[in-house]
Each structure stands twice: as C-alpha cells, then as structure tokens.
Amino acid sequence: MPTPPTAPTTWPQVPRWLTLRQSLKKARDPVGNLNKVLAAYGDTVRLYLGGVKPSIVTRDPALVQHVLQKNHRRYHKSDLTHGLLRYLGKGLLTNDGADWLRQRRLIQPGFHRQKLTGLTRLMRAAADEWVRELDAQAAEKQPVEIDMHAAMTRVAFRIVAQSVFGDALSDAELTQLSDWLTAIQWFYVTTVRQPYLRPLHWLRRDYQRHDALALRLRELVRAGIARHREATAVLPPGTPPPDDLLQMLLDARYEDNGEPMTENQLVDELNILLVAGHETSANALAWAFYLLARHPEAQEKLVAEAERELPGGQAPEFDDLPRVPYALQVVQEAMRLYPPAWIIDRVATEDDDFQGVPIPKGSVFSLYVYGMHHHAGLWPDAEVFRPERFAAGAQPPVPAYGYLPFGGGPRLCVGSHFALTELQLVLIQTLRRYRVLPTAATPPGLNPLITLRPDGELRLRFERRG
Numbered sequence: 243m244p245t246p247p248t249a250p251t252t253w254p255q256v257p258r259w260l261t262l263r264q265s266l267k268k269a270r271d272p273v274g275n276l277n278k279v280l281a282a283y284g285d286t287v288r289l290y291l292g293g294v295k296p297s298i299v300t301r302d303p304a305l306v307q308h309v310l311q312k313n314h315r316r317y318h319k320s321d322l323t324h325g326l327l328r329y330l331g332k333g334l335l336t337n338d339g340a341d342w343l344r345q346r347r348l349i350q351p352g353f354h355r356q357k358l359t360g361l362t363r364l365m366r367a368a369a370d371e372w373v374r375e376l377d378a379q380a381a382e383k384q385p386v387e388i389d390m391h392a393a394m395t396r397v398a399f400r401i402v403a404q405s406v407f408g409d410a411l412s413d414a415e416l417t418q419l420s421d422w423l424t425a426i427q428w429f430y431v432t433t434v435r436q437p438y439l440r441p442l443h444w445l446r447r448d449y450q451r452h453d454a455l456a457l458r459l460r461e462l463v464r465a466g467i468a469r470h471r472e473a474t475a476v477l478p479p480g481t482p483p484p485d486d487l488l489q490m491l492l493d494a495r496y497e498d499n500g501e502p503m504t505e506n507q508l509v510d511e512l513n514i515l516l517v518a519g520h521e522t523s524a525n526a527l528a529w530a531f532y533l534l535a536r537h538p539e540a541q542e543k544l545v546a547e548a549e550r551e552l553p554g555g556q557a558p559e560f561d562d563l564p565r566v567p568y569a570l571q572v573v574q575e576a577m578r579l580y581p582p583a584w585i586i587d588r589v590a591t592e593d594d595d596f597q598g599v600p601i602p603k604g605s606v607f608s609l610y611v612y613g614m615h616h617h618a619g620l621w622p623d624a625e626v627f628r629p630e631r632f633a634a635g636a637q638p639p640v641p642a643y644g645y646l647p648f649g650g651g652p653r654l655c656v657g658s659h660f661a662l663t664e665l666q667l668v669l670i671q672t673l674r675r676y677r678v679l680p681t682a683a684t685p686p687g688l689n690p691l692i693t694l695r696p697d698g699e700l701r702l703r704f705e706r707r708g
Contacts, residue, residue, distance in 0.1 A: 251599055253298060256289040272435065273584070273612055273688050280613055295437065297606045301613030303620065307643035308596050309588050309607055310651035320589035320606050322434055329426045329456040331510030334656060335518055346656065347497060349511065352490040353660050355560075360485050361405050362560040365664045368401045369671040376676060376704055385703040387681060391696050394527040394668075395420065395520065401664055402519030406512060408486040410470040415462060422459045423517055426452055431691045463509050463516075487515065515657070521693045522582035523661050526647075527668055528700050530576035533627050534673070535680040535702050540629060541673060544568050545707075548670050558670055560663065569666040571629035577647035579627060584612040584694040586649060611646050612694065620644040672704075679703040 256279060276299060279287055286300040300306060309317050318338040327336050334345055351357070372393070379386040399420045403411060411419070429452045433440060443449055467488065474483050483489050491511065495502055503511070534541040544566075551565040552558055563570070586609040594601040618624045620641045621631070630636060648655035655661075672678075680702065687697030 253286045253288050253599065254283045256283065256287055258290050271688075273690055273694075276610060276613065277616075280610070285613075285617075291434070291437075291606075291608070295606065297608050299608045299610055301610045301617055303614060303641060303643040305596055306609045306614065306646070307650070309609060310586070310643070310646075310649065310653070313594060314651045314653070316590055316592050316594050317588040317607070318591050320587040322587040322606075325434065326430060329430060329452065329459075330513045330517060331460075332507070333510040333512075333514030335514045342653075344496065344498070345507075345511065348494045348503070349491065350656055351494070352487050353656055355659075357487075357490070358659060358663055359560045361660070362558075362663060362667065364404055365401050365667045366557060366671065368397055368404065369668045371400075372397045372668070373671055373675055376672075380676075380704070380706050385679065385705040387701055387703050389699040390531050390702050391524065391528040391700045394531070395524040397668060398523035398527065398664070399516075399520040401523070402516060404486075405519075405660075406487045406515055407466045407470060408473075408484045408488070410466040410473065410488070411462070415466075419459065419462060419516060420520065422455050423521075426455055426459070427517070427521075427692050459513065460509050463512050464505070467505065467508065467512075488512070517692075518655070519657055519660070522648075522655075523664055525580065525582045525693050525695055526573065526577050526661070526665055528696060529580035530573055530665065530669060531672075531678050531702055532680075532686070532696075532700055533576050533579065534572065534669075535678045537627055538677075540572060540627070541678065544572055544669065545673050548674050552670075555674065558667060563663065563666055566666070566670065567633070568629065569669050570662065571632040572669065573662060573665045574632040574647070575627060575629040578615045578621070578631075578645060579625075580694055581611045581615050581647050582693045583647065583649060583655075584690050585610055586646070609646075612690075614644050614646070617644065675707060676704040677707055679705060 279289065280299070280301055285302040286298065286305060288296065288298055291297045319336065323336055330336060332341075334342065334349065337345060376386055376388075396417075399416060400413075403416045403419070429448060433443065470484070470488050471492075474489070477483065483493075491503065491508060493502075534544070547566050547568045548558075552562060556562075558566070588607045588609065590601050590603055590605040590607075593603050614620060616624050621644075622638065632640065643650055648658040648661070682701070686700050689695040689697040
C-alpha cells in the first residue's frame, strides 16, 4: 500500500492567552522576550504582537532570504511600517511596489561613489567639529564624560541634514527637527507594541498632538526647500549649484515622463532621509564607541592602523578608507551586536509556501535581525566582540542572509555606503585624538524603537592622547 502524503507542516504557535498576558513585559523588553520565545520554540514561531496581531517571527536566514530576496515580489511592507505614512509621508521607507521602484531609481544616483567623494569632506568636517567640542571640554577638565547617544545623535543629524540641505537650515532648526522626529517615533512604536492602549491615546488626544508635530515637521522641511531655492536663484551666472542631496533631488527627473518630483513627494523623501540617515548612524556610532571603550586592544589597533596609513594627522578622503579596513570591521561588528534596524516587517500579498509550509495571503512576518546576529548556530562566540570576523578571507565567512544591518534584497538601504563612510570617519577622527574609556561595569539596556537605541544615557569617558 502506498504511503499517504505527509501533511503540510507548520511553525509552532505561542498561545494567544500567553502573549496577551505577557504583552506588558514584552513591551518593556521586546528583545529579551523574543530571545526567550525563540529559544523555547525554535527559529520560527507564530505569535500575537501585543497579544492582538497574528505574526510570524523568524531568525532563520533561509526564510528571511525567501521573503526579502527570492520571492520578494510577494512580500510588501506591512501595516507596522505603513502606519508611519501618517507622520512621515510616502517615501522610500514606507512606499511599495512600482511606485517605490520609480522613486528608488530616481534617488539612488545621489548615493553613488562620485557623490560620496564630495560628501566625505562634509562628514569629516562634522566629525572635526565634534572633536573640537571635546577639546573645549577637555581644556577645563579631563577626562571628559559624555552621553554618547545624545552626542552621536547631534553629529549624525548634522551630517545628514547638511548633506541634504546644505546651509538652508540653522542649527536650532536642525535640533528641532531631530527632537520632533524622536517624539513621533517614540509615540508610534508605543501604539504598535500596545495596541490595546489606542482608545486611551484617542481620549488623551495623543494622536492629534503627534499629527500636529508631523505637520510642523513638514512645514520646517518646506522652509528649508524654499531657502535652498532662493539661494540657488541668486547665484552669479556660471556658478554651479550646491552639491547636496536636495539639489540632486530637485534636478532629478523620472525616466518615464521627464518630470521632477512634486513638492509633496520631495518633502516625504526628505523626511525619510532625515529619519533613516541619522537614526541608524547615531545608534551605530554610540554602540561602536561603547564596544571600543570595553575593548582597548581593538581601539589601539584601529588608531595604529590610521596613524600608519594616514600619518601626521592626514585628513582621510573617501579613497583613503580602503587602506584602513579595521575601522570598517569595527563598524560591521558593532552593527552585528547592535543592529540599528533590529527587526524588519513584511506581509504576504499572495499565497506562498516555504519548504512545504503554506504561507496564506496576509501573513505578517517579523524578520528578527537581532536574533540572527546573535544566533550561536550562525556566529561562533556570538556574544563576543570580534571585528576580525569581517576581515577579507575570514573563516567562517559571514553567513548568507545572517547579517543584515541594512536589510537585504532589492530593498537594501540606499544609503548604506553613505552610513559606512560616515561611521568610519567619525571613529578615526575621534580616536586618533582621544582614548575612550568605560564608565560602568554592566552593559546598558536596550531601547528598541524603530531602531535599536541604548536605554537611557550611554556615558563614556574621553581622555586626550599624549
């Protein structure tokens, strides 16, 4: 008698009552609780986000690659990301389908190598300005103690805002933009993690307050566009326009009709560039300095390489960075241990299957990047800071789709090379002048909003090198 076909398998399910009961604990520590769930149930599990929304959480690189690359056309951003449309508009982060692809093709040239060569000087200038701030404090007292996340947020936002707007917005306006973006992000993540609190938010008019913040954000961005246009209009004949990302977007034309972006679309894209461009870099820099403070041998190796390849305090240019690969390895390892984009969402737009497991249309996936980056089956000594993992020819090699600090597949972050360049420059320019030291014996907690921040202040000491 023939053997009957094996019934389709499925992924284990965490009972709804259990996720609902633990939702408050999960909201306070989503990373720790997801780690416990996956350790108990396996690399892929079905559960209810906030005890309400069905979701499939996975740290399986093969499933992640299936969703992000191999069958990416069947998966779009879910409502977890689309909810940001309300506050930030329809830019590359929140867009989907043919409209996203059209925008991607328009914007991508702004991050090509030739553009980065020019922007490197701006990044270095912002790094040097930060070092001068340290100098001013060190002149009064050493060592200098700094909240690194706050400091790196200012540095990263200054870099991306000046890369976008040039001098069209003042420092006070840039600070205001950063504060508003943080407030909007914090509120939005709260509504996702604890959806049962939404009626209370309506009663307290929290939605209206954050809608008003989003409107003020858009008005300030529009003002920056207007000032940029005014400054460009009065340039003497023959003078080239500013070499910034806003000018690139103003000059860009769609392939299909030769038209520029509307101003509303331009504002949407600038909002996304500002959010994605400073959040990921600020977090990665803060964590990288923290890790180097705890590993002085890695810090000294980075400095020695920089002094050997860039002697006498030589200012690094974009083309110099390949000669100082250890700085990049430090950045890559910091983003493994503390991935800025710690989780990625997708929803199936049609029926699919993976290795015999049916995936019905509408299935929501949470691709757990942090879980993959700390997976002991993918990374030997997964919790150990070891930048040499990313050296050329290192063994074992970086696991395919097991390392995704900038996402993967066609939606790989358009600004990844921009971010990596910026991170290396800030590390090199700071550490060749200052030694960074820890202030506490215990690691800081995690605050996983849209990106992975430290929980509270991340204080480090800076001591002037002799």
